[in-house]
Amino acid sequence: xxxxxxxxxxxxxxxxxxxxxxxxxxxxxxxxxxxxxxxxxxxxxxxxxxxxxxxxxxxxxxxxxxxxxxxxxxxxxxxxxxxxxxxxxxxxxxxxxxxxxxxxxxxxxxxxxxxxxxxxxxxxxxxxxxxxxxxxxxxxxxxxxxxxxxxxxxxxxxxxxxxxxxxxxxxxxxxxxxxxxxxxxxxxxxxxxxxxxxxxxxxxxxxxxxxxxxxxxxxxxxxxxxxxxxxxxxxxxxxxxxxxxxxxxxxxxxxxxxxxxxxxxxxxxxxxxxxxxxxxxxxxxxxxxxxxxxxxxxxxxxxxxxxxxxxxxxxxxxxxxxxxxxxxxxxxxxxxxxxxxxxxxxxxxxxxxxxxxx
Numbered sequence: 001x002x003x004x005x006x007x008x009x010x011x012x013x014x015x016x017x018x019x020x021x022x023x024x025x026x027x028x029x030x031x032x033x034x035x036x037x038x039x040x041x042x043x044x045x046x047x048x049x050x051x052x053x054x055x056x057x058x059x060x061x062x063x064x065x066x067x068x069x070x071x072x073x074x075x076x077x078x079x080x081x082x083x084x085x086x087x088x089x090x091x092x093x094x095x096x097x098x099x100x101x102x103x104x105x106x107x108x109x110x111x112x113x114x115x116x117x118x119x120x121x122x123x124x125x126x127x128x129x130x131x132x133x134x135x136x137x138x139x140x141x142x143x144x145x146x147x148x149x150x151x152x153x154x155x156x157x158x159x160x161x162x163x164x165x166x167x168x169x170x171x172x173x174x175x176x177x178x179x180x181x182x183x184x185x186x187x188x189x190x191x192x193x194x195x196x197x198x199x200x201x202x203x204x205x206x207x208x209x210x211x212x213x214x215x216x217x218x219x220x221x222x223x224x225x226x227x228x229x230x231x232x233x234x235x236x237x238x239x240x241x242x243x244x245x246x247x248x249x250x251x252x253x254x255x256x257x258x259x260x261x262x263x264x265x266x267x268x269x270x271x272x273x274x275x276x277x278x279x280x281x282x283x284x285x286x287x288x289x290x291x292x293x294x295x296x297x298x299x300x301x302x303x304x305x306x307x308x309x310x311x312x313x314x315x316x317x318x319x320x321x322x323x324x325x326x327x328x329x330x331x332x333x334x335x336x337x338x339x340x341x342x343x344x345x346x347x348x349x350x351x352x353x354x355x356x357x358x
Contacts, residue, residue: 068348070318071341074328075355077321081270081277082358088272093123095187096130097141097176102167104188105129106276109156113148120144131177141177149180156275157183159219165191166235171281178235188277191232194243195330196261196285198228198251198295200307207310207338210295212251213303214324225316225323227330228287228295228305229253239263239283247287251305252296261287264337267329270358279358284330314340329356 081088092104105113110129113121122132135141142164149157159182166175167189184191198210210228214221231246233239240263247258264284271278295305308316314335317328333356335341343349 067318068341068345068352071328071332072348072352072355074317074321074323074325075332075352078271078325078329079269079355079358080272082355085270088277092188092276093126094128095189096128097167100169100176102169102176102187102189103279104277105186109186109276112152112156116151117144117148120148138175138177142179145177145179149183152183156186161232163232163234165189165232175235181232181234185273185275185278188279190279190281192239192281192283193230193232194239194246194283194285195227195327196229196243196247196287197264197330197334198253198287198289199310200289200291200293202291208307209310209313210251210289211306211308211313212295213306215301215303218301221324223303225327226302227327230327233283243285249299250297250302252298253287253289253293257289257293258287261285265333267333267356268358269326269329271325280326282326282330284333286334310335310338310340332356 076082089104091107093107093110094101095103095105095110110121110123114123114129119132120135122130124130131141131145135144153160157180161181163181164178165181165184167177167179167187168175171190171192179187179189181191200208200210202208212226212228214224214226216223229243229246229250231242231250233242237245240261243261244255244258247253247261248255262285264286266281266283268281269279271280297303297305313331316322317331323331332341332352336353336356341349341352
């Protein structure tokens with residue numbers, strides 16, 4: 001559904017080009033939906049396309065509460081700044097706008113942008129980079145920064161998304177400027193996204209979770225497991241609107257069904273990556289789907305959807321690295337909220353909960 005943005009939003013977005021989904025690609029063909037009778041019998045054979053993971057029955061799945069060490073390890077692989085935050089931040093340069101620290105840059109990136117565009121990026125001593133004080137409005141900053149990012153495309157900035165993220169002092173606040181999504185970690189800014197847990201309850205009360213296998217041609221995390229729907233949170237729409245949009249674009253979930261997704265909080269993490277610092281907050285939604293519903297890969301970025309027992313999902317998260325890393329936090333949060341990971345699981349429960357939030 002088309003949505004008219006406020007004039008200020010529209011101007012900022014147009015200067016950096018486009019809002020788009022997390023997994024959008026052109027020229028993809030969708031598969032046909034195939035209804036199923038009962039998820040507990042069909043889960044052994046169900047898939048939409050490709051050679052995704054083979055499904056196993058509930059009896060072969062491990063108990064989701066069997067030890068917490070694996071879950072804790074998955075969380076630490078994503079929230080990997082926790083134990084060495086001071087050292088990691090010391091290796092980066094503070095990025096400030098209007099006197100406010102909004103991110104952190106690698107020193108070589110800070111040198112590159114300040115030398116390439118001294119009329120946009122200004123180094124203040126050895127530890128701070130800011131925007132030129134001649135850039136007084138969000139519009140001016142967006143245009144100037146995006147021009148530099150275009151120049152760095154293919155060198156520093158890879159995997160261009162044509163999707164603009166806001167740089168602000170907090171979620172929902174007016175942006176200081178907008179920046180291309182692929183550059184977010186280079187700036188070390190706070191970024192946001194939505195993740196949807198799509199699940200089905202069978203006639204015996206068991207729970208099954210829809211699992212996506214990312215396309216092997218994806219520039220990021222190719223071939224890994226993912227949520228049925230997930231996407232970055234672009235400027236100008238709400239998380240709920242984004243969920244509904246992404247549901248249609250990524251899995252062919254109609255608007256009336258997507259609108260039943262229930263907000264379930266958020267997880268946050270700070271992750272040291274090659275680009276610098278990835279600081280994300282993921283808004284979590286639970287979407288109960290009917291047994292007859294079949295998601296369809298509609299945008300070319302998902303190879304297949306498959307329905308797994310929740311115990312199997314838990315086992316894969318706990319014992320492997322098959323899932324896209326930040327999905328693990330969202331899934332662990334889901335397992336906690338639905339009683340599959342409990343305080344009785346053993347030592348480490350409180351630590352695990354704390355690791356879901358940076």
